Amino acid sequence: RNRSRLPRPPGPKGYPLIGNALDIPTSRAWETFARWGEQWGGIMSVNVLGQTWVILNDLDIAVELLDQTGSTFADRPELPMATLCGWDRALSACRYGPRFREYRKLIGRVIGTRGSMKQFHPAEEYQATMFLKRVLANPDRVDDATRKTAGAMILHITYGYKIQEEGEDPLVEIADKTMAEFSDCTTTAKYLVDLMPFLKHVPAWLPGAHFKRLAATYHKSSDHMATVPLNYVKEQMAQGTAAPSYAADLLKEKDISPERLQDIKWSALSFYGAGADTTVSVVQSYFLATCLYPEVQKKAQAEVDSVVGRDRLPGYEDRESLPYLEAVCKELYRWLPIVPLAVPHRAMSDQVYKNYFLPEGTLVFANVWKFLHDPDVYSDPFTFNPDRFMGPNPERDPTDFVFGFGRRVCPGTHLADASVWINIAKAAAALDVSKALDETGKPIDPIPATTEGVIVRPLPFKCHVRPRHDRVLDLVQEAIASFD
Numbered sequence: 001r002n003r004s005r006l007p008r009p010p011g012p013k014g015y016p017l018i019g020n021a022l023d024i025p026t027s028r029a030w031e032t033f034a035r036w037g038e039q040w041g042g043i044m045s046v047n048v049l050g051q052t053w054v055i056l057n058d059l060d061i062a063v064e065l066l067d068q069t070g071s072t073f074a075d076r077p078e079l080p081m082a083t084l085c086g087w088d089r090a091l092s093a094c095r096y097g098p099r100f101r102e103y104r105k106l107i108g109r110v111i112g113t114r115g116s117m118k119q120f121h122p123a124e125e126y127q128a129t130m131f132l133k134r135v136l137a138n139p140d141r142v143d144d145a146t147r148k149t150a151g152a153m154i155l156h157i158t159y160g161y162k163i164q165e166e167g168e169d170p171l172v173e174i175a176d177k178t179m180a181e182f183s184d185c186t187t188t189a190k191y192l193v194d195l196m197p198f199l200k201h202v203p204a205w206l207p208g209a210h211f212k213r214l215a216a217t218y219h220k221s222s223d224h225m226a227t228v229p230l231n232y233v234k235e236q237m238a239q240g241t242a243a244p245s246y247a248a249d250l251l252k253e254k255d256i257s258p259e260r261l262q263d264i265k266w267s268a269l270s271f272y273g274a275g276a277d278t279t280v281s282v283v284q285s286y287f288l289a290t291c292l293y294p295e296v297q298k299k300a301q302a303e304v305d306s307v308v309g310r311d312r313l314p315g316y317e318d319r320e321s322l323p324y325l326e327a328v329c330k331e332l333y334r335w336l337p338i339v340p341l342a343v344p345h346r347a348m349s350d351q352v353y354k355n356y357f358l359p360e361g362t363l364v365f366a367n368v369w370k371f372l373h374d375p376d377v378y379s380d381p382f383t384f385n386p387d388r389f390m391g392p393n394p395e396r397d398p399t400d401f402v403f404g405f406g407r408r409v410c411p412g413t414h415l416a417d418a419s420v421w422i423n424i425a426k427a428a429a430a431l432d433v434s435k436a437l438d439e440t441g442k443p444i445d446p447i448p449a450t451t452e453g454v455i456v457r458p459l460p461f462k463c464h465v466r467p468r469h470d471r472v473l474d475l476v477q478e479a480i481a482s483f484d
Protein backbone atom coordinates (compact mmCIF):
# COMPACT_ATOMS: atom_id res chain seq x y z
CA ARG A 1 0.00 0.00 0.00
CA ASN A 2 2.92 2.28 0.86
CA ARG A 3 4.49 1.71 -2.50
CA SER A 4 1.32 2.59 -4.32
CA ARG A 5 1.34 6.02 -2.64
CA LEU A 6 4.49 6.87 -4.54
CA PRO A 7 3.92 9.09 -7.58
CA ARG A 8 3.78 7.78 -11.13
CA PRO A 9 6.44 9.22 -13.44
CA PRO A 10 5.54 12.82 -14.39
CA GLY A 11 3.40 13.64 -17.40
CA PRO A 12 0.60 15.83 -18.72
CA LYS A 13 -2.55 16.14 -16.63
CA GLY A 14 -5.47 14.13 -17.94
CA TYR A 15 -9.26 14.21 -17.66
CA PRO A 16 -11.25 12.19 -15.14
CA LEU A 17 -11.91 8.59 -16.29
CA ILE A 18 -10.34 8.85 -19.74
CA GLY A 19 -7.06 10.30 -18.49
CA ASN A 20 -4.83 11.33 -21.41
CA ALA A 21 -6.62 9.17 -23.98
CA LEU A 22 -7.36 12.22 -26.16
CA ASP A 23 -3.73 13.40 -25.99
CA ILE A 24 -2.35 10.23 -27.57
CA PRO A 25 -1.45 11.18 -31.13
CA THR A 26 -2.83 9.02 -33.91
CA SER A 27 0.11 9.79 -36.16
CA ARG A 28 3.88 9.83 -35.62
CA ALA A 29 3.41 9.27 -31.89
CA TRP A 30 7.18 8.91 -31.47
CA GLU A 31 7.74 12.56 -32.37
CA THR A 32 5.09 13.77 -29.93
CA PHE A 33 6.49 11.47 -27.25
CA ALA A 34 9.98 12.91 -27.90
CA ARG A 35 8.61 16.46 -27.48
CA TRP A 36 6.84 15.46 -24.28
CA GLY A 37 10.17 14.06 -23.12
CA GLU A 38 11.74 17.53 -23.40
CA GLN A 39 9.20 18.74 -20.85
CA TRP A 40 8.77 15.69 -18.63
CA GLY A 41 12.13 13.95 -18.85
CA GLY A 42 13.57 10.59 -19.84
CA ILE A 43 10.87 8.64 -18.02
CA MET A 44 7.34 10.02 -18.06
CA SER A 45 3.86 8.60 -17.91
CA VAL A 46 0.34 9.14 -19.16
CA ASN A 47 -2.91 7.56 -18.10
CA VAL A 48 -4.92 6.00 -20.91
CA LEU A 49 -8.39 4.92 -19.80
CA GLY A 50 -7.04 3.94 -16.40
CA GLN A 51 -3.93 2.18 -17.67
CA THR A 52 -0.49 3.63 -17.00
CA TRP A 53 1.68 4.08 -20.06
CA VAL A 54 5.32 4.79 -19.35
CA ILE A 55 7.27 6.46 -22.16
CA LEU A 56 11.03 6.22 -22.14
CA ASN A 57 12.91 8.93 -23.99
CA ASP A 58 16.26 8.04 -22.46
CA LEU A 59 18.15 5.02 -23.74
CA ASP A 60 20.01 4.41 -20.48
CA ILE A 61 16.71 4.22 -18.62
CA ALA A 62 15.32 1.82 -21.24
CA VAL A 63 18.34 -0.42 -20.82
CA GLU A 64 18.09 -0.29 -17.02
CA LEU A 65 14.34 -0.88 -16.91
CA LEU A 66 13.89 -3.38 -19.73
CA ASP A 67 17.25 -5.11 -20.16
CA GLN A 68 18.30 -5.48 -16.56
CA THR A 69 15.14 -6.55 -14.79
CA GLY A 70 14.72 -10.15 -15.96
CA SER A 71 11.12 -11.06 -16.64
CA THR A 72 9.61 -8.09 -14.76
CA PHE A 73 8.70 -6.22 -17.94
CA ALA A 74 8.65 -9.16 -20.32
CA ASP A 75 4.89 -9.48 -20.72
CA ARG A 76 2.87 -8.16 -23.65
CA PRO A 77 -0.43 -6.25 -23.39
CA GLU A 78 -3.65 -8.22 -23.38
CA LEU A 79 -5.16 -8.19 -26.91
CA PRO A 80 -8.68 -9.63 -26.57
CA MET A 81 -9.65 -9.50 -30.28
CA ALA A 82 -6.30 -10.91 -31.43
CA THR A 83 -6.61 -13.66 -28.83
CA LEU A 84 -10.07 -14.58 -30.09
CA CYS A 85 -8.50 -14.86 -33.54
CA GLY A 86 -5.84 -17.25 -32.23
CA TRP A 87 -2.94 -14.83 -32.52
CA ASP A 88 -1.89 -15.23 -28.88
CA ARG A 89 -0.21 -18.39 -30.22
CA ALA A 90 2.27 -16.28 -32.22
CA LEU A 91 5.33 -15.11 -30.34
CA SER A 92 4.99 -11.35 -30.73
CA ALA A 93 1.55 -11.32 -29.03
CA CYS A 94 2.22 -14.27 -26.68
CA ARG A 95 1.98 -13.46 -22.97
CA TYR A 96 5.03 -14.18 -20.82
CA GLY A 97 4.98 -17.77 -19.54
CA PRO A 98 6.09 -21.33 -20.34
CA ARG A 99 4.92 -21.21 -23.96
CA PHE A 100 6.81 -17.96 -24.55
CA ARG A 101 9.97 -19.45 -23.03
CA GLU A 102 9.65 -22.58 -25.14
CA TYR A 103 9.29 -20.57 -28.37
CA ARG A 104 12.31 -18.46 -27.54
CA LYS A 105 14.35 -21.56 -26.75
CA LEU A 106 13.44 -23.18 -30.07
CA ILE A 107 14.16 -20.05 -32.10
CA GLY A 108 17.39 -19.40 -30.22
CA ARG A 109 18.53 -22.92 -30.97
CA VAL A 110 18.22 -22.57 -34.75
CA ILE A 111 18.87 -18.88 -35.54
CA GLY A 112 20.11 -17.51 -32.23
CA THR A 113 23.67 -16.62 -33.24
CA ARG A 114 25.52 -15.26 -36.25
CA GLY A 115 27.23 -18.64 -36.50
CA SER A 116 23.96 -20.59 -36.54
CA MET A 117 22.78 -18.44 -39.44
CA LYS A 118 25.59 -19.81 -41.62
CA GLN A 119 23.52 -22.84 -42.60
CA PHE A 120 21.07 -20.38 -44.18
CA HIS A 121 23.63 -18.36 -46.11
CA PRO A 122 22.99 -20.27 -49.37
CA ALA A 123 19.26 -19.50 -49.09
CA GLU A 124 20.01 -15.84 -48.30
CA GLU A 125 22.47 -15.63 -51.22
CA TYR A 126 19.94 -17.19 -53.57
CA GLN A 127 17.13 -14.87 -52.53
CA ALA A 128 19.32 -11.75 -52.67
CA THR A 129 20.37 -12.69 -56.21
CA MET A 130 16.73 -13.30 -57.13
CA PHE A 131 16.09 -9.83 -55.74
CA LEU A 132 18.44 -8.36 -58.33
CA LYS A 133 16.73 -10.38 -61.02
CA ARG A 134 13.33 -9.12 -59.91
CA VAL A 135 14.47 -5.49 -59.77
CA LEU A 136 16.21 -5.64 -63.14
CA ALA A 137 13.17 -7.28 -64.74
CA ASN A 138 10.97 -4.45 -63.54
CA PRO A 139 13.08 -1.47 -62.44
CA ASP A 140 10.04 0.76 -61.96
CA ARG A 141 8.68 -1.54 -59.26
CA VAL A 142 11.47 -1.74 -56.71
CA ASP A 143 8.86 -1.77 -53.95
CA ASP A 144 7.26 -4.94 -55.37
CA ALA A 145 10.65 -6.63 -55.70
CA THR A 146 11.66 -5.77 -52.12
CA ARG A 147 8.34 -6.98 -50.73
CA LYS A 148 8.40 -10.19 -52.72
CA THR A 149 12.01 -10.86 -51.74
CA ALA A 150 11.47 -10.29 -48.02
CA GLY A 151 8.52 -12.72 -47.99
CA ALA A 152 10.41 -15.23 -50.14
CA MET A 153 13.45 -15.05 -47.88
CA ILE A 154 11.43 -15.70 -44.73
CA LEU A 155 9.51 -18.62 -46.28
CA HIS A 156 12.75 -20.09 -47.61
CA ILE A 157 14.47 -19.97 -44.24
CA THR A 158 11.49 -20.92 -42.13
CA TYR A 159 10.18 -23.77 -44.28
CA GLY A 160 12.73 -24.33 -47.08
CA TYR A 161 9.99 -23.17 -49.45
CA LYS A 162 10.91 -21.44 -52.73
CA ILE A 163 8.11 -19.24 -54.00
CA GLN A 164 7.02 -19.50 -57.62
CA GLU A 165 8.19 -16.56 -59.71
CA GLU A 166 5.35 -16.35 -62.20
CA GLY A 167 1.93 -15.20 -61.02
CA GLU A 168 0.77 -15.31 -57.41
CA ASP A 169 2.43 -17.89 -55.19
CA PRO A 170 -0.26 -19.84 -53.29
CA LEU A 171 1.59 -19.70 -49.95
CA VAL A 172 2.39 -16.00 -50.26
CA GLU A 173 -1.28 -15.41 -51.03
CA ILE A 174 -2.33 -17.21 -47.85
CA ALA A 175 0.34 -15.39 -45.84
CA ASP A 176 -0.60 -11.94 -47.14
CA LYS A 177 -4.29 -12.50 -46.47
CA THR A 178 -3.59 -13.79 -42.98
CA MET A 179 -1.23 -10.93 -42.18
CA ALA A 180 -3.83 -8.40 -43.31
CA GLU A 181 -6.26 -10.05 -40.88
CA PHE A 182 -3.62 -9.92 -38.14
CA SER A 183 -3.17 -6.18 -38.72
CA ASP A 184 -6.91 -5.72 -38.67
CA CYS A 185 -7.50 -7.55 -35.40
CA THR A 186 -4.60 -5.79 -33.67
CA THR A 187 -5.59 -2.27 -34.75
CA THR A 188 -5.89 -0.25 -31.56
CA ALA A 189 -9.46 0.16 -30.36
CA LYS A 190 -11.01 -1.00 -33.65
CA TYR A 191 -13.05 -3.64 -31.89
CA LEU A 192 -15.10 -2.84 -28.79
CA VAL A 193 -13.95 -6.06 -27.15
CA ASP A 194 -10.47 -4.52 -26.85
CA LEU A 195 -11.89 -1.74 -24.69
CA MET A 196 -14.33 -4.02 -22.82
CA PRO A 197 -12.66 -7.42 -22.63
CA PHE A 198 -15.66 -9.03 -20.85
CA LEU A 199 -17.44 -8.91 -24.25
CA LYS A 200 -15.33 -11.86 -25.34
CA HIS A 201 -17.78 -14.07 -23.42
CA VAL A 202 -20.89 -13.04 -25.37
CA PRO A 203 -22.23 -15.76 -27.69
CA ALA A 204 -21.47 -15.34 -31.38
CA TRP A 205 -25.14 -15.43 -32.43
CA LEU A 206 -26.01 -12.36 -30.36
CA PRO A 207 -26.89 -9.30 -32.50
CA GLY A 208 -23.90 -6.95 -32.35
CA ALA A 209 -21.47 -9.82 -31.78
CA HIS A 210 -20.22 -9.57 -35.34
CA PHE A 211 -16.65 -9.41 -33.99
CA LYS A 212 -17.05 -12.95 -32.62
CA ARG A 213 -18.08 -14.34 -35.97
CA LEU A 214 -15.27 -12.46 -37.68
CA ALA A 215 -12.83 -13.77 -35.06
CA ALA A 216 -13.91 -17.34 -35.81
CA THR A 217 -13.12 -16.79 -39.51
CA TYR A 218 -9.77 -15.19 -38.71
CA HIS A 219 -9.00 -18.06 -36.33
CA LYS A 220 -9.48 -20.54 -39.16
CA SER A 221 -7.13 -18.49 -41.37
CA SER A 222 -4.40 -18.34 -38.75
CA ASP A 223 -4.68 -22.12 -38.25
CA HIS A 224 -4.45 -22.60 -42.00
CA MET A 225 -1.41 -20.34 -42.34
CA ALA A 226 0.38 -22.19 -39.55
CA THR A 227 -0.51 -25.68 -40.82
CA VAL A 228 -0.06 -25.51 -44.61
CA PRO A 229 3.69 -24.72 -44.71
CA LEU A 230 4.47 -27.10 -41.86
CA ASN A 231 2.77 -29.92 -43.76
CA TYR A 232 4.85 -28.97 -46.78
CA VAL A 233 8.05 -29.41 -44.72
CA LYS A 234 6.84 -32.77 -43.37
CA GLU A 235 6.12 -33.99 -46.92
CA GLN A 236 9.51 -32.82 -48.16
CA MET A 237 11.20 -34.55 -45.25
CA ALA A 238 9.29 -37.77 -45.92
CA GLN A 239 10.49 -37.65 -49.54
CA GLY A 240 14.05 -36.80 -48.46
CA THR A 241 13.98 -33.54 -50.43
CA ALA A 242 13.63 -31.00 -47.62
CA ALA A 243 15.91 -27.97 -47.89
CA PRO A 244 17.54 -26.74 -44.65
CA SER A 245 15.02 -24.67 -42.73
CA TYR A 246 13.99 -23.65 -39.23
CA ALA A 247 11.04 -26.06 -39.23
CA ALA A 248 12.98 -28.96 -40.78
CA ASP A 249 15.74 -28.54 -38.22
CA LEU A 250 13.25 -28.88 -35.34
CA LEU A 251 11.13 -31.59 -36.96
CA LYS A 252 14.22 -33.82 -37.13
CA GLU A 253 13.84 -34.50 -33.42
CA LYS A 254 12.57 -37.97 -32.49
CA ASP A 255 9.19 -38.58 -30.76
CA ILE A 256 7.84 -35.07 -31.05
CA SER A 257 4.96 -34.59 -28.62
CA PRO A 258 1.75 -32.87 -29.82
CA GLU A 259 2.64 -29.88 -27.59
CA ARG A 260 6.11 -29.62 -29.09
CA LEU A 261 4.61 -29.81 -32.58
CA GLN A 262 2.34 -26.87 -31.75
CA ASP A 263 5.33 -24.91 -30.46
CA ILE A 264 7.29 -25.59 -33.64
CA LYS A 265 4.31 -24.69 -35.80
CA TRP A 266 3.52 -21.41 -34.08
CA SER A 267 7.07 -20.26 -33.44
CA ALA A 268 7.65 -20.80 -37.18
CA LEU A 269 4.58 -18.78 -38.09
CA SER A 270 5.86 -15.94 -35.91
CA PHE A 271 8.74 -15.46 -38.38
CA TYR A 272 6.58 -14.33 -41.26
CA GLY A 273 4.66 -11.57 -39.51
CA ALA A 274 7.67 -10.16 -37.70
CA GLY A 275 10.31 -10.87 -40.33
CA ALA A 276 8.85 -10.13 -43.74
CA ASP A 277 7.57 -6.64 -42.92
CA THR A 278 10.76 -5.50 -41.24
CA THR A 279 13.62 -6.36 -43.59
CA VAL A 280 11.63 -5.01 -46.54
CA SER A 281 11.56 -1.58 -44.88
CA VAL A 282 15.31 -1.46 -44.39
CA VAL A 283 15.99 -2.47 -47.99
CA GLN A 284 13.51 0.14 -49.26
CA SER A 285 15.28 2.73 -47.11
CA TYR A 286 18.49 1.87 -48.98
CA PHE A 287 16.91 2.86 -52.31
CA LEU A 288 15.55 6.04 -50.75
CA ALA A 289 18.91 6.93 -49.17
CA THR A 290 20.86 6.30 -52.36
CA CYS A 291 18.48 8.59 -54.28
CA LEU A 292 18.99 11.36 -51.78
CA TYR A 293 22.68 10.79 -51.04
CA PRO A 294 24.35 9.69 -54.31
CA GLU A 295 27.81 10.16 -52.78
CA VAL A 296 27.05 7.37 -50.29
CA GLN A 297 26.18 4.99 -53.11
CA LYS A 298 29.39 5.92 -54.97
CA LYS A 299 31.51 5.30 -51.89
CA ALA A 300 29.87 1.93 -51.17
CA GLN A 301 30.32 0.90 -54.81
CA ALA A 302 33.96 1.96 -54.83
CA GLU A 303 34.54 -0.18 -51.74
CA VAL A 304 32.79 -3.19 -53.28
CA ASP A 305 34.74 -2.78 -56.53
CA SER A 306 38.05 -2.58 -54.71
CA VAL A 307 37.39 -5.72 -52.65
CA VAL A 308 35.22 -7.87 -54.92
CA GLY A 309 35.90 -6.53 -58.40
CA ARG A 310 33.32 -6.70 -61.16
CA ASP A 311 33.66 -10.34 -62.13
CA ARG A 312 31.41 -11.64 -59.39
CA LEU A 313 28.78 -10.43 -56.93
CA PRO A 314 29.68 -9.95 -53.25
CA GLY A 315 28.90 -12.69 -50.74
CA TYR A 316 29.18 -13.21 -46.99
CA GLU A 317 32.85 -14.14 -47.36
CA ASP A 318 33.51 -10.48 -48.23
CA ARG A 319 31.66 -9.02 -45.29
CA GLU A 320 34.61 -8.33 -43.02
CA SER A 321 36.45 -6.56 -45.80
CA LEU A 322 33.60 -4.11 -46.46
CA PRO A 323 33.47 -1.79 -43.42
CA TYR A 324 31.80 1.09 -45.24
CA LEU A 325 28.97 -1.17 -46.38
CA GLU A 326 28.59 -2.29 -42.76
CA ALA A 327 28.30 1.38 -41.77
CA VAL A 328 25.68 1.92 -44.48
CA CYS A 329 23.58 -0.89 -42.96
CA LYS A 330 23.90 0.61 -39.46
CA GLU A 331 22.88 4.01 -40.81
CA LEU A 332 19.83 2.48 -42.51
CA TYR A 333 18.69 1.10 -39.15
CA ARG A 334 19.24 4.51 -37.57
CA TRP A 335 18.02 6.97 -40.16
CA LEU A 336 14.43 5.74 -40.62
CA PRO A 337 13.79 3.47 -37.64
CA ILE A 338 11.35 0.79 -38.72
CA VAL A 339 9.98 -0.09 -35.28
CA PRO A 340 10.05 3.45 -33.86
CA LEU A 341 8.45 2.67 -30.51
CA ALA A 342 9.70 -0.94 -30.32
CA VAL A 343 6.78 -3.11 -29.15
CA PRO A 344 5.23 -2.27 -25.77
CA HIS A 345 6.29 -4.35 -22.76
CA ARG A 346 3.85 -4.95 -19.91
CA ALA A 347 4.80 -4.97 -16.22
CA MET A 348 4.14 -8.40 -14.70
CA SER A 349 3.77 -6.98 -11.16
CA ASP A 350 3.82 -3.72 -9.20
CA GLN A 351 7.25 -2.11 -9.43
CA VAL A 352 9.11 0.87 -8.04
CA TYR A 353 11.69 2.55 -10.23
CA LYS A 354 13.59 5.70 -9.22
CA ASN A 355 10.96 6.24 -6.56
CA TYR A 356 8.11 6.11 -9.05
CA PHE A 357 5.33 3.56 -8.73
CA LEU A 358 4.62 1.46 -11.83
CA PRO A 359 1.55 -0.69 -11.18
CA GLU A 360 1.12 -4.18 -12.62
CA GLY A 361 -0.16 -3.86 -16.18
CA THR A 362 1.84 -0.70 -16.91
CA LEU A 363 2.77 -0.55 -20.59
CA VAL A 364 6.30 0.59 -21.33
CA PHE A 365 7.13 2.24 -24.67
CA ALA A 366 10.80 2.70 -25.53
CA ASN A 367 11.05 5.65 -27.91
CA VAL A 368 13.68 4.11 -30.16
CA TRP A 369 13.10 6.85 -32.75
CA LYS A 370 14.15 9.45 -30.17
CA PHE A 371 17.21 7.44 -29.09
CA LEU A 372 18.32 7.30 -32.72
CA HIS A 373 17.79 11.02 -33.37
CA ASP A 374 19.27 12.35 -30.19
CA PRO A 375 21.65 15.16 -31.27
CA ASP A 376 23.77 14.53 -28.16
CA VAL A 377 24.50 11.02 -29.45
CA TYR A 378 24.26 11.38 -33.23
CA SER A 379 25.62 14.51 -34.88
CA ASP A 380 23.22 16.01 -37.41
CA PRO A 381 20.80 13.12 -36.75
CA PHE A 382 18.45 13.64 -39.70
CA THR A 383 21.26 13.37 -42.26
CA PHE A 384 22.11 9.98 -43.74
CA ASN A 385 25.80 9.70 -43.01
CA PRO A 386 27.37 6.23 -42.65
CA ASP A 387 30.74 7.87 -41.89
CA ARG A 388 29.48 8.49 -38.36
CA PHE A 389 30.20 4.78 -37.72
CA MET A 390 33.68 4.79 -39.26
CA GLY A 391 37.03 5.68 -37.75
CA PRO A 392 38.40 5.46 -34.23
CA ASN A 393 35.46 7.24 -32.55
CA PRO A 394 32.30 5.86 -34.09
CA GLU A 395 28.90 6.97 -32.82
CA ARG A 396 26.81 4.50 -30.86
CA ASP A 397 25.90 1.33 -32.77
CA PRO A 398 22.11 1.42 -33.35
CA THR A 399 21.94 -2.37 -33.62
CA ASP A 400 22.55 -2.45 -29.85
CA PHE A 401 18.95 -1.38 -29.37
CA VAL A 402 16.91 -1.18 -32.60
CA PHE A 403 15.99 -4.82 -32.03
CA GLY A 404 14.34 -4.06 -28.70
CA PHE A 405 15.03 -4.97 -25.13
CA GLY A 406 15.34 -7.61 -22.45
CA ARG A 407 13.66 -10.98 -22.79
CA ARG A 408 11.54 -9.65 -25.63
CA VAL A 409 14.49 -8.57 -27.76
CA CYS A 410 13.96 -9.52 -31.40
CA PRO A 411 14.78 -13.22 -31.78
CA GLY A 412 15.31 -12.65 -35.50
CA THR A 413 18.24 -10.22 -35.01
CA HIS A 414 20.81 -12.44 -36.75
CA LEU A 415 18.42 -13.40 -39.50
CA ALA A 416 17.59 -9.73 -40.09
CA ASP A 417 21.26 -8.80 -40.01
CA ALA A 418 22.16 -11.48 -42.58
CA SER A 419 19.21 -10.62 -44.85
CA VAL A 420 19.71 -6.86 -44.80
CA TRP A 421 23.46 -7.10 -45.37
CA ILE A 422 23.32 -9.47 -48.33
CA ASN A 423 20.56 -7.51 -50.07
CA ILE A 424 22.39 -4.21 -49.66
CA ALA A 425 25.74 -5.69 -50.69
CA LYS A 426 24.32 -7.16 -53.89
CA ALA A 427 22.31 -4.02 -54.65
CA ALA A 428 25.37 -1.79 -54.20
CA ALA A 429 27.43 -4.04 -56.48
CA ALA A 430 24.87 -4.44 -59.23
CA LEU A 431 22.54 -1.43 -59.31
CA ASP A 432 22.82 2.28 -59.93
CA VAL A 433 19.99 4.03 -58.15
CA SER A 434 19.09 7.64 -58.83
CA LYS A 435 16.13 9.99 -58.59
CA ALA A 436 13.28 9.36 -61.02
CA LEU A 437 12.54 12.14 -63.49
CA ASP A 438 9.20 13.87 -63.94
CA GLU A 439 7.58 14.54 -67.37
CA THR A 440 9.73 17.65 -67.84
CA GLY A 441 12.90 15.69 -67.11
CA LYS A 442 13.39 17.24 -63.66
CA PRO A 443 14.57 14.90 -60.86
CA ILE A 444 11.84 14.12 -58.31
CA ASP A 445 13.00 14.56 -54.71
CA PRO A 446 11.66 11.67 -52.62
CA ILE A 447 10.58 12.52 -49.10
CA PRO A 448 12.41 10.65 -46.33
CA ALA A 449 9.32 9.90 -44.25
CA THR A 450 7.57 6.72 -43.18
CA THR A 451 4.13 5.20 -42.95
CA GLU A 452 2.31 4.84 -39.62
CA GLY A 453 2.05 1.74 -37.45
CA VAL A 454 4.15 -0.45 -35.20
CA ILE A 455 6.35 -1.47 -38.12
CA VAL A 456 6.79 1.37 -40.61
CA ARG A 457 8.33 1.69 -44.06
CA PRO A 458 9.33 4.59 -46.30
CA LEU A 459 6.40 6.35 -47.94
CA PRO A 460 6.09 5.21 -51.56
CA PHE A 461 8.63 6.96 -53.78
CA LYS A 462 9.88 6.65 -57.34
CA CYS A 463 13.48 5.99 -58.25
CA HIS A 464 15.45 5.16 -61.35
CA VAL A 465 17.37 1.88 -61.30
CA ARG A 466 19.71 0.47 -63.92
CA PRO A 467 22.45 -2.18 -64.02
CA ARG A 468 25.80 -0.75 -62.94
CA HIS A 469 27.78 -2.27 -65.77
CA ASP A 470 27.21 -4.48 -68.78
CA ARG A 471 28.18 -7.72 -67.03
CA VAL A 472 25.57 -7.40 -64.29
CA LEU A 473 22.80 -9.35 -66.02
CA ASP A 474 25.20 -12.21 -66.86
CA LEU A 475 26.51 -12.29 -63.29
CA VAL A 476 22.99 -12.52 -61.94
CA GLN A 477 22.05 -15.31 -64.37
CA GLU A 478 25.25 -17.24 -63.66
CA ALA A 479 24.78 -16.92 -59.90
CA ILE A 480 21.18 -18.13 -60.11
CA ALA A 481 22.18 -21.06 -62.33
CA SER A 482 24.81 -22.06 -59.77
CA PHE A 483 22.05 -22.60 -57.18
CA ASP A 484 20.12 -25.07 -59.33
Ligand code: HEM
Binds near residue numbers: 093410
Ligand atom coordinates in the same frame (compact mmCIF):
# COMPACT_ATOMS: atom_id res chain seq x y z
C1 HEM B 1 15.41 -5.11 -39.65
C2 HEM B 1 14.81 -6.07 -39.15
C3 HEM B 1 14.16 -6.17 -37.79
C4 HEM B 1 14.02 -5.25 -36.79
C5 HEM B 1 14.51 -3.80 -36.74
C6 HEM B 1 13.29 -5.91 -35.73
C7 HEM B 1 12.96 -5.31 -34.53
C8 HEM B 1 12.18 -5.91 -33.56
C9 HEM B 1 11.74 -5.25 -32.35
C10 HEM B 1 12.05 -3.81 -31.96
C11 HEM B 1 11.00 -6.14 -31.67
C12 HEM B 1 10.32 -5.90 -30.33
C13 HEM B 1 11.33 -6.12 -29.23
C14 HEM B 1 10.82 -5.75 -27.87
O1 HEM B 1 9.64 -5.97 -27.58
O2 HEM B 1 11.61 -5.22 -27.07
C15 HEM B 1 10.96 -7.37 -32.43
C16 HEM B 1 10.29 -8.51 -32.05
C17 HEM B 1 10.26 -9.66 -32.80
N1 HEM B 1 10.94 -9.91 -33.96
FE1 HEM B 1 12.08 -8.61 -34.99
N2 HEM B 1 13.02 -7.19 -36.10
C18 HEM B 1 13.54 -7.39 -37.35
C19 HEM B 1 13.51 -8.54 -38.09
C20 HEM B 1 13.00 -9.73 -37.66
C21 HEM B 1 13.09 -10.99 -38.39
C22 HEM B 1 13.81 -11.20 -39.72
C23 HEM B 1 12.43 -11.91 -37.66
C24 HEM B 1 12.27 -13.36 -38.04
C25 HEM B 1 12.46 -14.33 -37.23
C26 HEM B 1 11.90 -11.25 -36.47
C27 HEM B 1 11.16 -11.85 -35.48
C28 HEM B 1 10.65 -11.19 -34.36
C29 HEM B 1 9.72 -11.79 -33.41
C30 HEM B 1 9.14 -13.20 -33.50
C31 HEM B 1 9.48 -10.83 -32.43
C32 HEM B 1 8.60 -10.96 -31.20
C33 HEM B 1 9.48 -11.34 -30.01
C34 HEM B 1 8.75 -11.46 -28.71
O3 HEM B 1 7.68 -10.89 -28.57
O4 HEM B 1 9.27 -12.13 -27.80
N3 HEM B 1 12.28 -9.94 -36.50
N4 HEM B 1 11.71 -7.20 -33.58
